[in-house]
Amino acid sequence: MSRSARLLDLIQILRRHRQPVSGDNLARELGISIRTLYRDIATLQAQGADITGEPGIGYILKPGFMLPPLMFSEDELEALVLGSRWVSKRAGGPLGKAAENALAKIASVLPKDLREQLDATNLLVGPGDPVVAGDTHLSAIRLAIRKERKLSIAYEDEAGRTSERTIWPFALGFFDRARVVITWCELRNDFRHFRADRIVRLDETDMRYPRRKAVLLKEWRELDRAKVKN
Protein backbone atom coordinates (compact mmCIF):
# COMPACT_ATOMS: atom_id res chain seq x y z
CA MET A 1 0.00 0.00 0.00
CA SER A 2 1.33 3.41 -0.90
CA ARG A 3 2.08 5.85 1.81
CA SER A 4 -0.57 8.33 0.65
CA ALA A 5 -3.25 5.64 0.66
CA ARG A 6 -2.19 4.68 4.13
CA LEU A 7 -2.59 8.24 5.35
CA LEU A 8 -6.18 8.23 4.10
CA ASP A 9 -6.67 4.93 5.89
CA LEU A 10 -5.32 6.35 9.10
CA ILE A 11 -7.81 9.21 8.96
CA GLN A 12 -10.53 6.69 8.33
CA ILE A 13 -9.57 4.54 11.32
CA LEU A 14 -9.44 7.60 13.53
CA ARG A 15 -12.88 8.65 12.28
CA ARG A 16 -14.34 5.29 13.22
CA HIS A 17 -13.14 5.46 16.80
CA ARG A 18 -14.99 8.16 18.65
CA GLN A 19 -12.84 7.46 21.70
CA PRO A 20 -9.12 8.16 21.91
CA VAL A 21 -6.98 5.39 20.42
CA SER A 22 -3.41 4.68 21.35
CA GLY A 23 -0.72 5.00 18.73
CA ASP A 24 0.16 1.40 19.43
CA ASN A 25 -3.29 0.24 18.34
CA LEU A 26 -3.28 2.44 15.27
CA ALA A 27 0.11 1.14 14.23
CA ARG A 28 -1.03 -2.46 14.64
CA GLU A 29 -4.21 -1.84 12.64
CA LEU A 30 -2.19 -0.27 9.82
CA GLY A 31 0.54 -2.90 9.95
CA ILE A 32 3.31 -0.40 10.51
CA SER A 33 5.69 0.33 13.35
CA ILE A 34 4.88 2.84 16.04
CA ARG A 35 7.75 4.99 14.87
CA THR A 36 6.24 5.30 11.40
CA LEU A 37 2.85 5.99 12.91
CA TYR A 38 4.22 9.04 14.69
CA ARG A 39 5.60 10.25 11.41
CA ASP A 40 2.26 9.68 9.68
CA ILE A 41 0.37 11.58 12.35
CA ALA A 42 2.78 14.47 11.98
CA THR A 43 2.31 14.45 8.21
CA LEU A 44 -1.47 14.54 8.51
CA GLN A 45 -1.35 17.33 11.04
CA ALA A 46 0.87 19.26 8.66
CA GLN A 47 -1.81 18.79 6.01
CA GLY A 48 -4.43 20.33 8.24
CA ALA A 49 -6.00 17.31 9.91
CA ASP A 50 -7.29 18.16 13.34
CA ILE A 51 -5.67 15.31 15.26
CA THR A 52 -4.78 15.76 18.88
CA GLY A 53 -2.59 13.39 20.82
CA GLU A 54 -2.35 13.35 24.59
CA PRO A 55 0.23 11.38 26.55
CA GLY A 56 -1.41 8.62 28.54
CA ILE A 57 -4.61 8.93 26.49
CA GLY A 58 -4.19 8.46 22.75
CA TYR A 59 -5.28 10.19 19.58
CA ILE A 60 -8.61 11.67 18.58
CA LEU A 61 -9.69 13.36 15.35
CA LYS A 62 -12.23 16.15 15.25
CA PRO A 63 -15.09 15.12 12.95
CA GLY A 64 -14.27 15.83 9.35
CA PHE A 65 -13.12 14.17 6.20
CA MET A 66 -10.04 14.19 4.05
CA LEU A 67 -9.93 14.39 0.29
CA PRO A 68 -7.09 12.82 -1.67
CA PRO A 69 -5.64 14.85 -4.55
CA LEU A 70 -8.46 15.67 -6.91
CA MET A 71 -8.86 17.33 -10.28
CA PHE A 72 -11.72 19.71 -11.07
CA SER A 73 -12.66 21.28 -14.38
CA GLU A 74 -13.14 25.01 -14.78
CA ASP A 75 -16.92 24.60 -14.73
CA GLU A 76 -16.75 22.54 -11.58
CA LEU A 77 -14.61 25.15 -9.91
CA GLU A 78 -17.07 27.88 -10.84
CA ALA A 79 -19.97 25.79 -9.61
CA LEU A 80 -18.28 25.21 -6.25
CA VAL A 81 -17.49 28.89 -5.88
CA LEU A 82 -20.98 30.03 -6.80
CA GLY A 83 -22.58 27.45 -4.52
CA SER A 84 -20.38 28.41 -1.61
CA ARG A 85 -21.12 32.09 -2.16
CA TRP A 86 -24.80 31.34 -2.07
CA VAL A 87 -24.50 29.41 1.17
CA SER A 88 -22.36 32.14 2.62
CA LYS A 89 -24.96 34.81 1.80
CA ARG A 90 -28.20 32.97 2.27
CA ALA A 91 -27.61 30.40 4.93
CA GLY A 92 -25.57 32.74 7.08
CA GLY A 93 -24.41 31.87 10.57
CA PRO A 94 -21.97 29.04 11.16
CA LEU A 95 -22.97 27.28 7.95
CA GLY A 96 -22.28 30.40 5.91
CA LYS A 97 -18.95 30.76 7.67
CA ALA A 98 -18.21 27.12 6.90
CA ALA A 99 -18.81 27.82 3.22
CA GLU A 100 -16.34 30.68 3.36
CA ASN A 101 -13.83 28.52 5.18
CA ALA A 102 -14.15 25.75 2.62
CA LEU A 103 -13.42 28.20 -0.18
CA ALA A 104 -10.55 29.70 1.77
CA LYS A 105 -9.07 26.26 2.31
CA ILE A 106 -9.29 25.50 -1.37
CA ALA A 107 -7.85 28.88 -2.28
CA SER A 108 -4.95 28.52 0.14
CA VAL A 109 -3.60 25.44 -1.58
CA LEU A 110 -3.87 26.82 -5.12
CA PRO A 111 -1.03 28.59 -6.88
CA LYS A 112 -1.37 32.35 -6.94
CA ASP A 113 -2.80 32.75 -10.42
CA LEU A 114 -5.50 30.16 -9.79
CA ARG A 115 -6.34 31.74 -6.47
CA GLU A 116 -6.93 34.99 -8.31
CA GLN A 117 -9.07 33.21 -10.85
CA LEU A 118 -11.10 31.79 -8.00
CA ASP A 119 -11.53 35.19 -6.37
CA ALA A 120 -12.41 36.61 -9.76
CA THR A 121 -15.01 34.00 -10.53
CA ASN A 122 -17.50 36.45 -11.85
CA LEU A 123 -20.62 34.68 -10.74
CA LEU A 124 -22.43 36.68 -8.09
CA VAL A 125 -25.32 35.89 -5.82
CA GLY A 126 -28.03 38.49 -5.70
CA PRO A 127 -29.25 39.89 -2.41
CA GLY A 128 -32.05 38.02 -0.67
CA ASP A 129 -34.46 38.78 2.09
CA PRO A 130 -32.64 39.72 5.23
CA VAL A 131 -32.07 36.77 7.51
CA VAL A 132 -35.10 36.82 9.73
CA ALA A 133 -35.07 36.31 13.44
CA GLY A 134 -35.43 32.72 14.54
CA ASP A 135 -32.75 31.62 12.18
CA THR A 136 -30.61 31.72 15.24
CA HIS A 137 -32.01 28.24 15.81
CA LEU A 138 -30.51 26.93 12.59
CA SER A 139 -27.31 25.61 14.10
CA ALA A 140 -29.16 23.79 16.85
CA ILE A 141 -31.48 22.28 14.27
CA ARG A 142 -28.64 21.13 12.06
CA LEU A 143 -26.91 19.57 15.03
CA ALA A 144 -30.10 17.79 16.09
CA ILE A 145 -30.54 16.43 12.56
CA ARG A 146 -26.96 15.26 12.41
CA LYS A 147 -27.24 13.49 15.74
CA GLU A 148 -30.85 12.35 15.25
CA ARG A 149 -32.02 13.98 18.46
CA LYS A 150 -35.52 15.06 19.41
CA LEU A 151 -36.24 18.76 19.80
CA SER A 152 -38.82 20.36 22.00
CA ILE A 153 -40.23 23.52 20.45
CA ALA A 154 -42.86 26.21 20.85
CA TYR A 155 -44.27 27.16 17.46
CA GLU A 156 -46.49 29.95 16.25
CA ASP A 157 -48.30 29.16 13.01
CA GLU A 158 -49.47 31.52 10.27
CA ALA A 159 -52.66 32.25 12.14
CA GLY A 160 -50.81 33.19 15.30
CA ARG A 161 -51.77 30.05 17.22
CA THR A 162 -48.97 28.73 19.39
CA SER A 163 -48.33 25.11 20.26
CA GLU A 164 -45.77 23.01 22.10
CA ARG A 165 -44.38 20.05 20.26
CA THR A 166 -41.71 17.40 20.36
CA ILE A 167 -40.34 16.87 16.90
CA TRP A 168 -37.90 14.55 15.17
CA PRO A 169 -36.05 16.84 12.77
CA PHE A 170 -34.57 15.05 9.77
CA ALA A 171 -34.10 17.67 7.09
CA LEU A 172 -33.78 21.40 6.60
CA GLY A 173 -35.16 23.10 3.51
CA PHE A 174 -33.70 26.36 2.20
CA PHE A 175 -36.31 28.41 0.36
CA ASP A 176 -35.86 31.84 -1.07
CA ARG A 177 -37.73 33.39 1.82
CA ALA A 178 -37.60 30.91 4.66
CA ARG A 179 -35.85 27.96 6.16
CA VAL A 180 -38.13 25.06 6.95
CA VAL A 181 -37.43 22.17 9.31
CA ILE A 182 -38.91 18.95 8.12
CA THR A 183 -39.85 16.65 10.96
CA TRP A 184 -41.93 13.88 12.36
CA CYS A 185 -44.24 15.53 14.86
CA GLU A 186 -45.09 13.53 17.97
CA LEU A 187 -48.17 15.70 18.62
CA ARG A 188 -49.75 14.94 15.23
CA ASN A 189 -48.06 11.58 14.79
CA ASP A 190 -47.30 12.56 11.22
CA PHE A 191 -44.83 14.49 9.10
CA ARG A 192 -44.94 18.23 9.68
CA HIS A 193 -42.77 21.14 8.68
CA PHE A 194 -42.02 24.30 10.56
CA ARG A 195 -40.62 27.63 9.45
CA ALA A 196 -37.49 28.30 11.44
CA ASP A 197 -38.44 31.91 12.02
CA ARG A 198 -41.75 30.95 13.62
CA ILE A 199 -40.12 28.73 16.23
CA VAL A 200 -40.40 30.87 19.31
CA ARG A 201 -38.54 28.53 21.65
CA LEU A 202 -36.27 25.60 20.96
CA ASP A 203 -34.81 23.16 23.47
CA GLU A 204 -32.31 20.52 22.57
CA THR A 205 -32.78 17.15 24.20
CA ASP A 206 -30.57 14.14 24.70
CA MET A 207 -33.21 11.78 23.41
CA ARG A 208 -32.33 10.03 20.21
CA TYR A 209 -35.38 9.48 18.05
CA PRO A 210 -36.13 5.88 17.21
CA ARG A 211 -35.73 5.93 13.44
CA ARG A 212 -32.95 6.78 10.98
CA LYS A 213 -33.10 10.22 9.41
CA ALA A 214 -32.32 8.79 5.98
CA VAL A 215 -35.36 6.52 6.23
CA LEU A 216 -37.61 9.30 7.44
CA LEU A 217 -36.45 11.47 4.57
CA LYS A 218 -37.13 8.73 2.08
CA GLU A 219 -40.64 8.10 3.39
CA TRP A 220 -41.42 11.79 3.54
CA ARG A 221 -40.23 12.25 -0.02
CA GLU A 222 -42.53 9.57 -1.26
CA LEU A 223 -45.51 11.04 0.57
CA ASP A 224 -44.85 14.69 0.19
CA ARG A 225 -43.07 14.99 -3.08
CA ALA A 226 -45.07 17.98 -4.21
CA LYS A 227 -44.08 20.36 -1.46
CA VAL A 228 -40.28 20.40 -1.23
CA LYS A 229 -38.26 18.58 -3.76
CA ASN A 230 -34.55 18.03 -3.53
Added chain:
Amino acid sequence: MSRSARLLDLIQILRRHRQPVSGDNLARELGISIRTLYRDIATLQAQGADITGEPGIGYILKPGFMLPPLMFSEDELEALVLGSRWVSKRAGGPLGKAAENALAKIASVLPKDLREQLDATNLLVGPGDPVVAGDTHLSAIRLAIRKERKLSIAYEDEAGRTSERTIWPFALGFFDRARVVITWCELRNDFRHFRADRIVRLDETDMRYPRRKAVLLKEWRELDRAKVKN
Protein backbone atom coordinates in the same frame (compact mmCIF):
# COMPACT_ATOMS: atom_id res chain seq x y z
CA MET B 1 11.26 18.51 -3.67
CA SER B 2 8.85 15.76 -2.80
CA ARG B 3 7.27 13.77 -5.53
CA SER B 4 3.74 14.93 -4.71
CA ALA B 5 4.78 18.58 -4.81
CA ARG B 6 6.42 17.93 -8.15
CA LEU B 7 3.18 16.49 -9.52
CA LEU B 8 1.35 19.67 -8.58
CA ASP B 9 4.12 21.63 -10.26
CA LEU B 10 3.77 19.60 -13.40
CA ILE B 11 0.06 20.39 -13.57
CA GLN B 12 0.89 24.01 -13.06
CA ILE B 13 3.45 24.07 -15.87
CA LEU B 14 1.01 22.37 -18.19
CA ARG B 15 -1.67 24.89 -17.26
CA ARG B 16 0.63 27.78 -18.18
CA HIS B 17 1.31 26.48 -21.66
CA ARG B 18 -1.79 26.69 -23.76
CA GLN B 19 0.08 24.99 -26.59
CA PRO B 20 1.30 21.40 -26.54
CA VAL B 21 4.63 20.98 -24.76
CA SER B 22 7.06 18.16 -25.40
CA GLY B 23 7.90 15.78 -22.59
CA ASP B 24 11.52 16.74 -23.07
CA ASN B 25 10.78 20.36 -22.20
CA LEU B 26 8.64 19.43 -19.24
CA ALA B 27 11.35 17.15 -17.89
CA ARG B 28 13.95 19.87 -18.24
CA GLU B 29 11.75 22.43 -16.52
CA LEU B 30 11.15 20.07 -13.61
CA GLY B 31 14.75 18.94 -13.41
CA ILE B 32 13.96 15.28 -13.87
CA SER B 33 14.66 12.71 -16.53
CA ILE B 34 12.29 12.08 -19.39
CA ARG B 35 11.72 8.59 -18.07
CA THR B 36 10.46 9.92 -14.75
CA LEU B 37 8.32 12.46 -16.55
CA TYR B 38 6.46 9.70 -18.32
CA ARG B 39 5.83 8.07 -14.98
CA ASP B 40 4.58 11.34 -13.50
CA ILE B 41 2.21 11.92 -16.40
CA ALA B 42 0.81 8.44 -15.94
CA THR B 43 0.33 9.06 -12.22
CA LEU B 44 -1.56 12.30 -12.83
CA GLN B 45 -3.74 10.68 -15.45
CA ALA B 46 -4.53 7.93 -12.97
CA GLN B 47 -5.62 10.64 -10.53
CA GLY B 48 -8.07 12.04 -13.03
CA ALA B 49 -6.07 14.80 -14.70
CA ASP B 50 -7.17 15.33 -18.27
CA ILE B 51 -3.76 15.23 -19.92
CA THR B 52 -3.44 14.05 -23.49
CA GLY B 53 -0.17 13.22 -25.15
CA GLU B 54 0.24 12.85 -28.87
CA PRO B 55 3.36 11.48 -30.55
CA GLY B 56 5.10 14.15 -32.55
CA ILE B 57 3.15 16.89 -30.74
CA GLY B 58 3.49 16.92 -27.00
CA TYR B 59 1.22 17.19 -23.99
CA ILE B 60 -1.76 19.40 -23.31
CA LEU B 61 -3.97 19.68 -20.25
CA LYS B 62 -7.67 20.48 -20.50
CA PRO B 63 -8.37 23.60 -18.40
CA GLY B 64 -8.89 22.68 -14.79
CA PHE B 65 -7.13 22.64 -11.49
CA MET B 66 -5.81 20.05 -9.11
CA LEU B 67 -6.23 20.07 -5.37
CA PRO B 68 -3.67 18.46 -3.09
CA PRO B 69 -5.00 16.37 -0.18
CA LEU B 70 -7.28 18.53 1.88
CA MET B 71 -9.22 18.23 5.12
CA PHE B 72 -12.75 19.59 5.55
CA SER B 73 -14.85 19.80 8.69
CA GLU B 74 -18.38 18.42 8.85
CA ASP B 75 -19.85 21.91 8.51
CA GLU B 76 -17.69 22.61 5.50
CA LEU B 77 -18.82 19.38 3.88
CA GLU B 78 -22.45 20.27 4.47
CA ALA B 79 -21.90 23.75 3.11
CA LEU B 80 -20.30 22.39 -0.07
CA VAL B 81 -23.11 19.90 -0.55
CA LEU B 82 -25.85 22.46 0.02
CA GLY B 83 -24.17 24.99 -2.26
CA SER B 84 -23.71 22.47 -5.02
CA ARG B 85 -27.32 21.38 -4.71
CA TRP B 86 -28.41 24.96 -5.06
CA VAL B 87 -26.31 25.46 -8.18
CA SER B 88 -27.57 22.20 -9.57
CA LYS B 89 -31.20 23.25 -9.13
CA ARG B 90 -31.09 26.94 -9.76
CA ALA B 91 -28.35 27.52 -12.25
CA GLY B 92 -29.24 24.47 -14.30
CA GLY B 93 -27.66 23.70 -17.65
CA PRO B 94 -23.96 22.92 -17.90
CA LEU B 95 -23.16 24.80 -14.69
CA GLY B 96 -25.71 22.78 -12.76
CA LYS B 97 -24.31 19.61 -14.25
CA ALA B 98 -20.84 20.75 -13.25
CA ALA B 99 -22.03 21.13 -9.67
CA GLU B 100 -23.34 17.58 -9.74
CA ASN B 101 -20.10 16.34 -11.24
CA ALA B 102 -18.04 18.09 -8.60
CA LEU B 103 -20.06 16.41 -5.87
CA ALA B 104 -19.83 13.07 -7.63
CA LYS B 105 -16.07 13.42 -7.88
CA ILE B 106 -15.80 14.17 -4.20
CA ALA B 107 -18.15 11.30 -3.35
CA SER B 108 -16.24 8.85 -5.49
CA VAL B 109 -13.03 9.26 -3.53
CA LEU B 110 -14.64 9.02 -0.11
CA PRO B 111 -14.96 5.76 1.79
CA LYS B 112 -18.40 4.23 1.65
CA ASP B 113 -19.73 5.47 4.97
CA LEU B 114 -18.74 9.04 4.26
CA ARG B 115 -20.26 8.83 0.81
CA GLU B 116 -23.52 7.86 2.44
CA GLN B 117 -23.21 10.73 4.86
CA LEU B 118 -22.74 13.04 1.92
CA ASP B 119 -25.77 11.69 0.11
CA ALA B 120 -27.71 11.92 3.33
CA THR B 121 -26.79 15.51 4.00
CA ASN B 122 -30.26 16.56 4.96
CA LEU B 123 -30.10 20.10 3.71
CA LEU B 124 -32.47 20.62 0.84
CA VAL B 125 -32.95 23.43 -1.61
CA GLY B 126 -36.51 24.58 -2.07
CA PRO B 127 -38.07 24.82 -5.50
CA GLY B 128 -37.58 28.09 -7.36
CA ASP B 129 -39.19 29.70 -10.32
CA PRO B 130 -38.90 27.47 -13.32
CA VAL B 131 -35.86 28.29 -15.39
CA VAL B 132 -37.16 30.81 -17.83
CA ALA B 133 -36.46 30.85 -21.52
CA GLY B 134 -33.39 32.78 -22.52
CA ASP B 135 -31.33 31.09 -19.90
CA THR B 136 -30.16 28.99 -22.79
CA HIS B 137 -27.72 31.84 -23.32
CA LEU B 138 -26.11 31.34 -19.94
CA SER B 139 -23.31 29.08 -21.12
CA ALA B 140 -22.37 31.42 -23.91
CA ILE B 141 -22.36 34.31 -21.47
CA ARG B 142 -20.16 32.49 -18.98
CA LEU B 143 -17.75 31.57 -21.73
CA ALA B 144 -17.61 35.15 -22.97
CA ILE B 145 -16.91 36.36 -19.43
CA ARG B 146 -14.21 33.80 -18.93
CA LYS B 147 -12.52 34.71 -22.19
CA GLU B 148 -13.27 38.45 -21.95
CA ARG B 149 -14.99 38.52 -25.31
CA LYS B 150 -17.51 41.03 -26.62
CA LEU B 151 -21.06 39.87 -27.22
CA SER B 152 -23.52 41.26 -29.71
CA ILE B 153 -27.09 41.07 -28.41
CA ALA B 154 -30.64 42.07 -29.13
CA TYR B 155 -32.42 43.06 -25.94
CA GLU B 156 -35.99 43.75 -25.03
CA ASP B 157 -36.40 45.87 -21.90
CA GLU B 158 -39.24 45.92 -19.35
CA ALA B 159 -41.24 48.30 -21.53
CA GLY B 160 -40.95 46.06 -24.56
CA ARG B 161 -38.48 48.29 -26.43
CA THR B 162 -35.83 46.35 -28.28
CA SER B 163 -32.29 47.43 -28.95
CA GLU B 164 -29.11 46.07 -30.49
CA ARG B 165 -25.99 46.38 -28.40
CA THR B 166 -22.42 45.30 -28.17
CA ILE B 167 -21.56 44.52 -24.60
CA TRP B 168 -18.53 43.56 -22.56
CA PRO B 169 -19.85 41.00 -20.13
CA PHE B 170 -17.81 40.71 -16.94
CA ALA B 171 -20.11 39.19 -14.33
CA LEU B 172 -23.27 37.16 -13.99
CA GLY B 173 -25.65 37.72 -11.08
CA PHE B 174 -27.92 34.95 -9.80
CA PHE B 175 -31.09 36.36 -8.29
CA ASP B 176 -34.02 34.40 -6.99
CA ARG B 177 -36.02 35.16 -10.09
CA ALA B 178 -33.58 36.07 -12.79
CA ARG B 179 -30.03 35.86 -14.01
CA VAL B 180 -28.51 39.21 -14.87
CA VAL B 181 -25.46 39.84 -17.03
CA ILE B 182 -23.40 42.73 -15.82
CA THR B 183 -21.60 44.51 -18.62
CA TRP B 184 -20.04 47.57 -20.07
CA CYS B 185 -22.39 48.69 -22.82
CA GLU B 186 -20.78 50.23 -25.90
CA LEU B 187 -24.08 51.86 -26.90
CA ARG B 188 -24.44 53.78 -23.63
CA ASN B 189 -20.73 53.93 -22.90
CA ASP B 190 -21.49 52.98 -19.33
CA PHE B 191 -22.20 50.00 -17.09
CA ARG B 192 -25.50 48.28 -17.84
CA HIS B 193 -27.11 45.06 -16.79
CA PHE B 194 -29.38 42.79 -18.74
CA ARG B 195 -31.73 40.04 -17.65
CA ALA B 196 -30.68 36.87 -19.42
CA ASP B 197 -34.27 35.96 -20.23
CA ARG B 198 -34.85 39.24 -22.07
CA ILE B 199 -31.95 38.73 -24.42
CA VAL B 200 -33.70 37.78 -27.62
CA ARG B 201 -30.59 37.12 -29.68
CA LEU B 202 -27.00 36.59 -28.67
CA ASP B 203 -23.97 36.32 -30.95
CA GLU B 204 -20.54 35.44 -29.73
CA THR B 205 -17.68 37.38 -31.25
CA ASP B 206 -13.94 36.83 -31.41
CA MET B 207 -13.22 40.35 -30.25
CA ARG B 208 -11.52 40.60 -26.93
CA TYR B 209 -12.65 43.64 -25.01
CA PRO B 210 -9.90 46.04 -24.07
CA ARG B 211 -10.06 45.86 -20.27
CA ARG B 212 -9.67 43.15 -17.63
CA LYS B 213 -12.89 41.75 -16.24
CA ALA B 214 -11.54 41.90 -12.69
CA VAL B 215 -10.95 45.63 -13.09
CA LEU B 216 -14.36 46.21 -14.62
CA LEU B 217 -15.96 44.32 -11.76
CA LYS B 218 -14.08 46.36 -9.21
CA GLU B 219 -15.08 49.67 -10.79
CA TRP B 220 -18.68 48.59 -11.17
CA ARG B 221 -18.81 47.52 -7.54
CA GLU B 222 -17.59 50.88 -6.40
CA LEU B 223 -20.15 52.72 -8.55
CA ASP B 224 -23.09 50.43 -8.27
CA ARG B 225 -22.77 48.90 -4.87
CA ALA B 226 -26.45 49.34 -4.09
CA LYS B 227 -27.85 47.19 -6.84
CA VAL B 228 -26.12 43.83 -6.72
CA LYS B 229 -23.79 43.06 -3.93
CA ASN B 230 -21.55 40.07 -3.85
Added chain:
DNA sequence: CTGATACTGCCAAAAAATGGCAGTATCAGT
Protein backbone atom coordinates in the same frame (compact mmCIF):
# COMPACT_ATOMS: atom_id res chain seq x y z
C1' DC C 1 5.64 7.44 42.21
C1' DT C 2 4.02 4.44 38.54
C1' DG C 3 2.00 3.13 34.25
C1' DA C 4 0.60 4.56 29.95
C1' DT C 5 1.40 7.04 26.27
C1' DA C 6 3.17 10.88 23.18
C1' DC C 7 7.14 12.28 20.84
C1' DT C 8 12.31 12.92 19.10
C1' DG C 9 16.95 11.75 17.23
C1' DC C 10 19.79 8.45 15.21
C1' DC C 11 20.98 4.89 12.11
C1' DA C 12 20.83 0.65 9.44
C1' DA C 13 17.64 -1.96 6.49
C1' DA C 14 13.90 -2.10 3.20
C1' DA C 15 11.25 -0.08 -0.29
C1' DA C 16 10.32 3.26 -3.75
C1' DA C 17 11.71 6.52 -7.07
C1' DT C 18 14.86 7.70 -10.53
C1' DG C 19 17.76 7.74 -14.75
C1' DG C 20 19.70 5.53 -18.62
C1' DC C 21 19.24 2.62 -22.33
C1' DA C 22 17.17 0.02 -25.88
C1' DG C 23 13.38 -0.51 -28.36
C1' DT C 24 8.40 0.15 -30.39
C1' DA C 25 4.52 3.06 -31.94
C1' DT C 26 2.31 6.96 -34.04
C1' DC C 27 1.72 11.08 -36.38
C1' DA C 28 2.73 15.20 -39.59
C1' DG C 29 5.13 16.79 -43.21
C1' DT C 30 7.85 16.02 -47.46
Added chain:
DNA sequence: ACTGATACTGCCATTTTTTGGCAGTATCAG
Protein backbone atom coordinates in the same frame (compact mmCIF):
# COMPACT_ATOMS: atom_id res chain seq x y z
C1' DA D 1 7.31 5.72 -48.61
C1' DC D 2 10.47 8.07 -45.75
C1' DT D 3 12.03 11.13 -41.98
C1' DG D 4 11.90 13.64 -37.76
C1' DA D 5 9.71 14.38 -33.64
C1' DT D 6 7.70 12.65 -29.97
C1' DA D 7 4.96 9.36 -26.94
C1' DC D 8 5.47 5.30 -24.35
C1' DT D 9 7.30 0.59 -22.24
C1' DG D 10 10.45 -2.83 -20.04
C1' DC D 11 14.57 -3.63 -17.65
C1' DC D 12 17.94 -2.76 -14.25
C1' DA D 13 21.51 -0.41 -11.56
C1' DT D 14 21.69 3.69 -8.66
C1' DT D 15 19.82 7.12 -5.63
C1' DT D 16 16.52 8.69 -2.46
C1' DT D 17 12.94 8.01 0.69
C1' DT D 18 10.64 5.41 3.94
C1' DT D 19 10.64 2.41 7.56
C1' DG D 20 11.65 -0.01 12.00
C1' DG D 21 14.26 -0.45 16.10
C1' DC D 22 16.31 1.50 19.88
C1' DA D 23 17.29 4.73 23.43
C1' DG D 24 15.74 8.38 25.66
C1' DT D 25 12.62 12.51 27.23
C1' DA D 26 8.08 14.53 28.39
C1' DT D 27 3.45 14.62 30.19
C1' DC D 28 -0.57 13.23 32.37
C1' DA D 29 -3.83 10.56 35.51
C1' DG D 30 -4.36 7.98 39.40
